Amino acid sequence: MTLIDWFILFVYLIFSLVLGIYISLKNHNEADYFVAGRRLNGLLAGMSMAATTFSIDTPLYVAGVIGTRGLAGNWEWWSFGLAHVAMTVIFAPLWRRSGVLTDAAFTELRYGGQAAAYLRGIKAFLLSVPINCIGIGYAFLAMRKVAESLGVVDGHIVFGPFTDTILLMILVALFLLVYTVLGGLWAVVVNDFVQLVLALLGAFAVCFVALDASGGMTDLLTKLEALDRPELLSLFPWTFNKNGFNWLDSSGISITTFFAFISLQWWSFRRSDGGGEFIQRLLATKDEKQATLAGIVFLIVNYLVRSWLWILVGLAGLVLLPQQTDWELSYPNLAVTYLPPVGLGLVVVSLVAAFMSTVSTSINWGASYLAHDLYKRFVRPFAGPREMIFMGQLASILLLLIGVLTALFSNSIGSMFRLVIAIGTGPGAVLVLRWFWWRVNALAELSAMLSGFFIGLITSVSPYFIIEDFGKRLLFTTSFSALIWLLTLFFTKPESDETLNNFVMQVKPPGPGWSKIRKKLNIDPVDSFSVLGCRFILGSGILYGGLLSIGAFLLHQERSAWIALSIAVSSVFLMKKTRLITQ
Structure with missing residues (x-):
C-alpha cells in the first residue's frame, strides 16, 4: 500500500468516528440504543441487513469455496435463501407486530411462567456469548488474513507476547468500540449504509480488474475448462448430459450434504424465522410494511447483486494465482496484484467497511441480550434509561474482547462458519411452529435449543463423536434434537390460557393451530x-x-x-x- 492508500483509509476511519459520535446524541433510552427508536424505513434497515452479512470474511469465504469445491459449493450459504424468503414474506410482519426489543424477550410474550424466564436467560447467553463471539472471531480472522496478505503485518514479535498482528487487532477493536459503544444501533445502521456502498464498489473494482487480467469472460471460461475440474463451472454438484447423470464428487459435497442444505439446513437452523441481528432490524422499522420492504431489499442485495461479484473473483483467482495454497486469499491478493494506487486504497477501505459493519452489528446485537435480557430482566428490573445505555456499552466491550481472542485460535473461515451452523442446528422447527401452533411451550423450545447446541458441538469437535460428513452431521443433530423436544412437549403442560390469549391479541398469528383461540377472542388472522x-x-x-x-x-x-x-x-x-x- 502506498501513502495515498493509507490516507484514504485514514479519512474513512475519521469519518466513521465523527458520524458515530454525532449520532450518539440521538440516544435517550434503551429503545433508541438497541432498536433505533423504531424509526427505520425499509430501505435503510434492508441495506443494514445486507451490510451485516457482507463482512470482510465473506468474499474470502466464497473465494475459498470456489477454489476448493467449485461453484456448487456455494449452496452451503445459498440454501439459507429459503429461510430469508420466509423471513420476508411470512415472519417480518409478525415480528414487527410483537413489539418486543429482542427475540429473546419474545419468549416471555409467547410463553409464560418460570420456564419462559429460564429460556429467555439461557437463550440470551448462548446467542450473545459463544455463538455471537465465534462470528466476531471469524471476522477478525479474515481481517488478520487480509492484513497479512497486504503486507501490513507479518506476525513478528513487537514486545513481550504481543505480535504486530495482535496489536493491529487491538487497535481496530478500540476504534470500533468508540463509534459502536457511543452510537448504538443508529450509528451502526447509518454507518452500514455508507459501508455497504463502499463494499459493493470495492467488490466491483476487484471483479473488473480480475476479469480484465483474465482476458475477459470468454477467455476466463476457456482457461477454467482447461483445468479439467468440472465442478468449477457447475451450478449444481452434478452434471447431466448425453453421457447421463454424474454426481461431482470433486465438489466436496456428498449427496446427503447437498440435500441437507436444501431440505434441512435452512429450516432446522436457529435463524429459521429470521435470525437475531435481522430480527433486531425488523423490530427497529416503523411498521409492518417497512419490515417486509427491509427483507426484500436484503434479498436483492445479498443474493442477486453481490453473489456473482465474489464468485467471479474466486474463479479468476484460479487462473491468475495458480500457485496459491490458501484460496481464501484470492480476493486480497488479486487486489494487491492488479489494482493501482488509489484503487487499492478504495478496495482496502471497502474491506474495512465490510468488516466494521458486521462486527459493529454483532457487538450491538449481543449487548442487547446481555443488557436487556439478562441484566435488566434478572439483576436490575427497575434500571433507568441511562443505566441501561451504560450497561449496553459495558457489554459491548466484553463481547469484543472475547471475539478478538476467538480469532487467535483458528485459521479457516470456512471451518468456523460450519461450526456456527452445526451448533445452531436443531431448534429451527420449534422456532417456526411456535408462530403457528398453540401447543408449543417454553420447555420444548429450551430442550431443542440446548440439545441442538451440545449435539452440534460434540459432533463437530469431539475426536470420539465427530461426524465428518456435514450433511449426516446436520441430519443427526436435527433428528436427535427433534426426538428430545417432541418428548418434552408430550410430557409437559401447554402454556396458560392467559399467556396464549395475550399473544394472539398482540401478534394475530396465522394458521389453523390458533383457530380456536382466535374464534374465542373474535380475532381474524391478517x-x-x-x-x-x-x-x-x-x-x-x-x-x-x-x-x-x-x-x-x-x-x-x-x-x-x-x-x-x-x-x-x-x-x-x-x-x-x-x-x-x-x-
Missing part, C-alpha cells in the same frame, strides 16, 4: 395459511430463478439461464396477478 404458503413458494421462485439466471448468463450457459429466468418472471407475474403481496 393472512391465511394458504396465502403465506403461496408467497413463500413464489418468493423462492423469484429469488433462485433470478440468482441462477444471472449466473448462467455470465457463465454462457444460455439454456439454463433462460429456464431460470422464466421461473423468476413467472413467479413475479403470479405474485402480482394474485395480489399475494398487498402491503
Whole structure:
C-alpha cells in the first residue's frame, strides 16, 4: 500500500468516528440504543441487513469455496435463501407486530411462567456469548488474513507476547468500540449504509480488474475448462448430459450434504424465522410494511447483486494465482496484484467497511441480550434509561474482547462458519411452529435449543463423536434434537390460557393451530395459511430463478439461464396477478 492508500483509509476511519459520535446524541433510552427508536424505513434497515452479512470474511469465504469445491459449493450459504424468503414474506410482519426489543424477550410474550424466564436467560447467553463471539472471531480472522496478505503485518514479535498482528487487532477493536459503544444501533445502521456502498464498489473494482487480467469472460471460461475440474463451472454438484447423470464428487459435497442444505439446513437452523441481528432490524422499522420492504431489499442485495461479484473473483483467482495454497486469499491478493494506487486504497477501505459493519452489528446485537435480557430482566428490573445505555456499552466491550481472542485460535473461515451452523442446528422447527401452533411451550423450545447446541458441538469437535460428513452431521443433530423436544412437549403442560390469549391479541398469528383461540377472542388472522404458503413458494421462485439466471448468463450457459429466468418472471407475474403481496 502506498501513502495515498493509507490516507484514504485514514479519512474513512475519521469519518466513521465523527458520524458515530454525532449520532450518539440521538440516544435517550434503551429503545433508541438497541432498536433505533423504531424509526427505520425499509430501505435503510434492508441495506443494514445486507451490510451485516457482507463482512470482510465473506468474499474470502466464497473465494475459498470456489477454489476448493467449485461453484456448487456455494449452496452451503445459498440454501439459507429459503429461510430469508420466509423471513420476508411470512415472519417480518409478525415480528414487527410483537413489539418486543429482542427475540429473546419474545419468549416471555409467547410463553409464560418460570420456564419462559429460564429460556429467555439461557437463550440470551448462548446467542450473545459463544455463538455471537465465534462470528466476531471469524471476522477478525479474515481481517488478520487480509492484513497479512497486504503486507501490513507479518506476525513478528513487537514486545513481550504481543505480535504486530495482535496489536493491529487491538487497535481496530478500540476504534470500533468508540463509534459502536457511543452510537448504538443508529450509528451502526447509518454507518452500514455508507459501508455497504463502499463494499459493493470495492467488490466491483476487484471483479473488473480480475476479469480484465483474465482476458475477459470468454477467455476466463476457456482457461477454467482447461483445468479439467468440472465442478468449477457447475451450478449444481452434478452434471447431466448425453453421457447421463454424474454426481461431482470433486465438489466436496456428498449427496446427503447437498440435500441437507436444501431440505434441512435452512429450516432446522436457529435463524429459521429470521435470525437475531435481522430480527433486531425488523423490530427497529416503523411498521409492518417497512419490515417486509427491509427483507426484500436484503434479498436483492445479498443474493442477486453481490453473489456473482465474489464468485467471479474466486474463479479468476484460479487462473491468475495458480500457485496459491490458501484460496481464501484470492480476493486480497488479486487486489494487491492488479489494482493501482488509489484503487487499492478504495478496495482496502471497502474491506474495512465490510468488516466494521458486521462486527459493529454483532457487538450491538449481543449487548442487547446481555443488557436487556439478562441484566435488566434478572439483576436490575427497575434500571433507568441511562443505566441501561451504560450497561449496553459495558457489554459491548466484553463481547469484543472475547471475539478478538476467538480469532487467535483458528485459521479457516470456512471451518468456523460450519461450526456456527452445526451448533445452531436443531431448534429451527420449534422456532417456526411456535408462530403457528398453540401447543408449543417454553420447555420444548429450551430442550431443542440446548440439545441442538451440545449435539452440534460434540459432533463437530469431539475426536470420539465427530461426524465428518456435514450433511449426516446436520441430519443427526436435527433428528436427535427433534426426538428430545417432541418428548418434552408430550410430557409437559401447554402454556396458560392467559399467556396464549395475550399473544394472539398482540401478534394475530396465522394458521389453523390458533383457530380456536382466535374464534374465542373474535380475532381474524391478517393472512391465511394458504396465502403465506403461496408467497413463500413464489418468493423462492423469484429469488433462485433470478440468482441462477444471472449466473448462467455470465457463465454462457444460455439454456439454463433462460429456464431460470422464466421461473423468476413467472413467479413475479403470479405474485402480482394474485395480489399475494398487498402491503
